[in-house]
Amino acid sequence: MLRKVQYLFLRHLLLPRIVSAGGFE
Incomplete structure (x- = not known):
């Protein structure tokens, strides 16, 4: 789970x- 947070x-x-x-949202 820590990996996901990182x-x-x-x-x-x-x-x-x-x-x-990039200039795109």
Whole structure:
């Protein structure tokens, strides 16, 4: 379960960068 939380946490940090770079929501 910790693995899932870690994945979500990384996703939460990386997602804004991807959206900013890609320009899509």
